[in-house]
Amino acid sequence: MSAPTPLKRRKGGMTPIEPFVSTTNACKMCKPLGACLAFLGIEGCVPFLHGSQGCATYMRRYVISHFREPVDIASSSLGEKQAIHGGGPNLKLGLLNVMKKYGATCIGVATTCLTETIGDDVSMLLHEFRKEFGDLPLPALVHVSTPSYGGTQAEGYQAALRAVVDQLAGSEAATSQVNVLPNFVSCEDLRHLADVFDHFGLDAALLPDYSERLDGGAQEDYVKIMPGGTPVARIRTMGGARATIELGRTLDPAKSAGGLLAERFGVPLHSLGLPIGLRETDAFFDTLCTLAGRPTPRRYELARGRLVDAYVDGHKYLSGKTAVVYGEEDLVVGLCAFLAEIGITPVIAASGGESGRLSCAVKAVTDGLLRQEPEVREGVDFYEIAARARELKPDLVIGNSKGYRVLAKELGIPMLRVGFPIHDRFGAQRVQHLCYAGTQALYDSIVNTVIDKKQTDSDVGYGYI
Amino acid sequence: MKPAIFEQRSKQIVQKREGDEFSIACNRDSLAGAVSQRACVFCGSRVVLYPIADALHLVHGPIGCAAYTWDIRGALSSGPELHRLSFSTDLREKDVIFGGEKKLEAALLELIAQHKPNAAFVYSTCIVGIIGDDVGAICKKVSAATGIPVIPVQSEGFKGNKRAGYEAACRAMMQLVGTGDTSGISPLSINILGDFNLAGEIWIIKEYYERMGIEVVATITGDGRVGDLARCHGAALNVVQCSGATMDLAKMMQEKFGVPVIRASYFGIEDMSKALYDVARHFQDKDPGIMARTAALVKEELSVLLPRLAELRKDLEGKKAAVYVGGAFKAFSLVKCFRHLGMKVVVVGSQTGTEEDYKELAAITDEGTIIVDDSNPLELARFVKDLDVDIFVGGVKERPIAYKLGVGFCDHNHERKEALEGFVGMINFAEEVHRTVMSPVWRFTPRRRGSLQPVTALDAAACASTVSPEPAKEAAS
Numbered sequence: 025m026s027a028p029t030p031l032k033r034r035k036g037g038m039t040p041i042e043p044f045v046s047t048t049n050a051c052k053m054c055k056p057l058g059a060c061l062a063f064l065g066i067e068g069c070v071p072f073l074h075g076s077q078g079c080a081t082y083m084r085r086y087v088i089s090h091f092r093e094p095v096d097i098a099s100s101s102l103g104e105k106q107a108i109h110g111g112g113p114n115l116k117l118g119l120l121n122v123m124k125k126y127g128a129t130c131i132g133v134a135t136t137c138l139t140e141t142i143g144d145d146v147s148m149l150l151h152e153f154r155k156e157f158g159d160l161p162l163p164a165l166v167h168v169s170t171p172s173y174g175g176t177q178a179e180g181y182q183a184a185l186r187a188v189v190d191q192l193a194g195s196e197a198a199t200s201q202v203n204v205l206p207n208f209v210s211c212e213d214l215r216h217l218a219d220v221f222d223h224f225g226l227d228a229a230l231l232p233d234y235s236e237r238l239d240g241g242a243q244e245d246y247v248k249i250m251p252g253g254t255p256v257a258r259i260r261t262m263g264g265a266r267a268t269i270e271l272g273r274t275l276d277p278a279k280s281a282g283g284l285l286a287e288r289f290g291v292p293l294h295s296l297g298l299p300i301g302l303r304e305t306d307a308f309f310d311t312l313c314t315l316a317g318r319p320t321p322r323r324y325e326l327a328r329g330r331l332v333d334a335y336v337d338g339h340k341y342l343s344g345k346t347a348v349v350y351g352e353e354d355l356v357v358g359l360c361a362f363l364a365e366i367g368i369t370p371v372i373a374a375s376g377g378e379s380g381r382l383s384c385a386v387k388a389v390t391d392g393l394l395r396q397e398p399e400v401r402e403g404v405d406f407y408e409i410a411a412r413a414r415e416l417k418p419d420l421v422i423g424n425s426k427g428y429r430v431l432a433k434e435l436g437i438p439m440l441r442v443g444f445p446i447h448d449r450f451g452a453q454r455v456q457h458l459c460y461a462g463t464q465a466l467y468d469s470i471v472n473t474v475i476d477k478k479q480t481d482s483d484v485g486y487g488y489i
Numbered sequence: 490m491k492p493a494i495f496e497q498r499s500k501q502i503v504q505k506r507e508g509d510e511f512s513i514a515c516n517r518d519s520l521a522g523a524v525s526q527r528a529c530v531f532c533g534s535r536v537v538l539y540p541i542a543d544a545l546h547l548v549h550g551p552i553g554c555a556a557y558t559w560d561i562r563g564a565l566s567s568g569p570e571l572h573r574l575s576f577s578t579d580l581r582e583k584d585v586i587f588g589g590e591k592k593l594e595a596a597l598l599e600l601i602a603q604h605k606p607n608a609a610f611v612y613s614t615c616i617v618g619i620i621g622d623d624v625g626a627i628c629k630k631v632s633a634a635t636g637i638p639v640i641p642v643q644s645e646g647f648k649g650n651k652r653a654g655y656e657a658a659c660r661a662m663m664q665l666v667g668t669g670d671t672s673g674i675s676p677l678s679i680n681i682l683g684d685f686n687l688a689g690e691i692w693i694i695k696e697y698y699e700r701m702g703i704e705v706v707a708t709i710t711g712d713g714r715v716g717d718l719a720r721c722h723g724a725a726l727n728v729v730q731c732s733g734a735t736m737d738l739a740k741m742m743q744e745k746f747g748v749p750v751i752r753a754s755y756f757g758i759e760d761m762s763k764a765l766y767d768v769a770r771h772f773q774d775k776d777p778g779i780m781a782r783t784a785a786l787v788k789e790e791l792s793v794l795l796p797r798l799a800e801l802r803k804d805l806e807g808k809k810a811a812v813y814v815g816g817a818f819k820a821f822s823l824v825k826c827f828r829h830l831g832m833k834v835v836v837v838g839s840q841t842g843t844e845e846d847y848k849e850l851a852a853i854t855d856e857g858t859i860i861v862d863d864s865n866p867l868e869l870a871r872f873v874k875d876l877d878v879d880i881f882v883g884g885v886k887e888r889p890i891a892y893k894l895g896v897g898f899c900d901h902n903h904e905r906k907e908a909l910e911g912f913v914g915m916i917n918f919a920e921e922v923h924r925t926v927m928s929p930v931w932r933f934t935p936r937r938r939g940s941l942q943p944v945t946a947l948d949a950a951a952c953a954s955t956v957s958p959e960p961a962k963e964a965a966s
Contacts, residue, residue, distance in 0.1 A: 044599060045596050045599065046579065049559065049575050077519050077525055077528065077650070078532050079553070079646070081525070081527060081528040082553070084524075085884075086557050088885055088886060089885055093889050096866055098523070099522075099524070101522075102647050103648070103649070106647075107618070107647045117520075118521030121522030125523070126867075137615060137616045138615040138616065141585060142619060173581050174581075242892075244936055245870075246874065246893060246894055376552075429573075
């Protein structure tokens with residue numbers, strides 16, 4: 025693990041003072057949470073946290089409040105005895121229970137700080153488990169090392185995907201499949217991506233795909249594992265795919281699933297940014313055109329046309345505005361790319377993540393469009409973001425719910441909720457971010473947020489704005 | 490009922506049968522892999538201490554424990570709001586290898602300098618128990634350097650369940666109790682324990698007591714203050730709500746300072762009234778008028794409450810409820826609350842109830858009611874479906890189970906934003922139950938699809954005939 029970048033607190037201007045050692049109002053979550061989300065995107069898979077009961081319960085509550093769907097995360101429920109003597113027996117008992125009662129066809133085991141530190145060798149334990157219970161129909165067992173002190177939820181998400189591919193993908197015969205690793209995006213985004221590939225005639229294997237599990241229909245019976253998700257069979261054939269598209273500019277192929285598929289099976293990797301904004305979406309569609317050997321379907325050309333038209337129609341509401349943007353690093357990069365196109369300067373681009381790649385990525389997507397470079401902050405908490413925002417006085421807050429009280433309310437400025445978690449609004453699963461359609465939705469929301477503020481602040485009661 | 494879903498848990502689920510000797514297994518470790526709705530020791534401590542608004546709450550561990558508990562409860566404060574910030578030592582790999590003591594000390598010093606709290610609580614998480622940081626020693630050192638109490642909370646997640654966390658929190662608070670000046674406290678005085686001022690509930694209860702002529706010395710921990718805790722041993726009585734969260738503190742105070750204890754629940758009509766009358770009775774020797782004042786208060790409140798309840802009851806009569814809550818004490822009150830609405834509780838359970846609690850539940854529920862300890866989504870879903878309930882009362886984790894199956898829901902947990910305590914709380918509760926149960930949306934869910942009537946077919950002629958083309962003429966005829 026690289027040493028954390030020292031945080032410089034600023035007071036009343038630019039004088040750096042002693043770096044803070046504590047974190048106040050974290051702008052990140054812990055690593056196992058990301059792993060659980062990734063596992064939820066695999067068909068028939070139950071995420072399983074090897075640790076004490078609280079981790080699973082806290083994360084369930086956190087995820088449920090965003091998706092408003094049942095989220096079952098099993099736990100090995102370690103107590104003091106197991107912490108001393110090792111959590112192996114509990115892990116095995118827990119796996120058996122999940123197999124029997126949930127009928128899981130896949131179990132994704134993620135470690136926690138407790139089990140990493142007491143030194144449980146999960147790989148060996150699973151090996152033993154497979155031998156001991158080889159007579160039973162065993163589910164696909166995947167494990168990932170996610171000590172909470174070892175990174176953020178974004179890293180846990182990527183680590184889980186890499187582990188899944190590492191442990192399940194084989195070098196099967198070449199298929200026409202295109203692996204799509206969409207990053208942590210909304211359920212609506214996943215559905216849209218599936219449509220886009222479909223319309224291009226491409227056979228996309230989306231990993232993960234929690235669009236149905238975490239945004240499904242009402243049920244007659246409680247379904248133990250909601251339908252949907254990437255079938256394990258599709259993951260097994262990923263090594264023979266004709267290409268991988270991996271979204272996220274701050275991802276390091278040495279640590280990503282796409283990187284592994286390229287390294288081990290020679291699957292050509294197309295690393296792209298999240299398609300947010302015109303240019304990042306153009307780049308994404310260009311890649312699809314090349315892969316599909318056909319031009320962009322007319323419906324997307326039309327969507328692109330409408331987006332450019334909207335950029336023009338709404339430009340005066342937005343030109344010259346400033347925003348503070350925060351969240352997962354790849355999302356922040358995508359949002360900056362988009363904001364720069366519509367004349368909003370992201371004066372602060374911040375994340376609790378510490379990939380070391382955020383500055384470079386933000387610069388790459390905003391270069392030539394912004395007259396003032398965004399202040400990029402990695403590894404920060406909301407306390408520091410708020411301190412800088414008070415000085416820079418942005419017009420808008422763009423990010424997840426956690427910035428509401430400490431930024432938007434405190435500064436008295438409007439907020440656009442994107443990303444995860446959204447705990448104080450309805451429909452978080454259906455927020456669109458990606459491609460021309462998602463950008464259009466974001467654009468309309470931003471313009472309307474600005475109009476609403478102008479209308480509310482005025483005594484006139486404008487009927488036309 | 491079909492057999493238990495998890496055989497190992499079969500003794501933790503009991504159906505009430507008249508004449509049967511009631512026995513249930515409880516207070517067990519959660520079953521691995523069963524997706525318990527329980528949390529951990531840290532969670533127990535955090536929920537109890539969290540509302541102390543002028544204290545610094547520093548979570549010593551990796552970021553998750555602090556992140557997931559940041560401002561999660563609506564525990565309101567009438568003054569400082571330091572409790573609504575989330576502080577963490579954010580331990581990293583190198584801290585785990587070399588120990589987190591230095592980081593903890595530096596974090597405490599900088600945060601205390603910056604926020605000037607009246608005390609600091611330092612929560613140990615799982616990892617701290619494993620790497621063996623001497624949190625007590627650091628707290629002592631920082632306390633000496635800063636002049637404020639810096640109190641370790643031994644809340645390593647794996648060292649038990651939520652209940653163990655309550656106890657750790659009480660031991661931590663006990664370090665403050667007895668350190669303040671008690672002069673000027675009325676002989677008619679109480680501490681309110683076990684209320685967390687969700688949606689301002691403690692203000693409702695405090696106002697009742699004040700109308701009775703009683704001084705409330707400390708509210709523990711809702712709208713709590715370090716200074717109040719320090720002098721609360723000067724109160725004449727501890728009134729403790731909730732199953733266990735703060736009972737340990739009351740016991741410790743009774744032992745050390747001789748403060749007597751009574752239990753109370755502020756949910757529902759009987760329990761709310763009983764709480765006030767019990768306190769009045771305790772003080773009637775010192776203040777003979779107190780019983781009459783209390784009776785007048787209850788009468789006045791009921792005169793508002795009862796007519797509204799009667800209205801709501803008309804729609805709710807005969808509906809069925811499932812209750813699954815953290816502590817069993819709340820479940821007692823809820824069973825009674827539903828009776829006032831003409832509703833029957835057919836499933837009732839808790840995460841951390843004791844055998845005594847469950848016996849009491851068995852005594853007050855109807856024949857056939859399912860009583861369950863430390864349940865999980867699969868079981869809860871089966872109960873909801875098999876017993877065909879109309880509303881589920883629980884917390885955020887239970888909500889999606891209810892909604893997925895097309896059943897109404899009432900959040901009776903720490904995250905609720907509606908006051909449910911007091912007489913006014915009973916109205917709010919009844920209104921909320923009515924709002925969810927009576928919503929038309931359930932008719933469209935798969936469970937009720939059979940009862941759905943299609944819309945009447947469009948009949949242009951029929952519509953036209955209801956609107957007279959010449960209203961003036963019609964009026965004349």
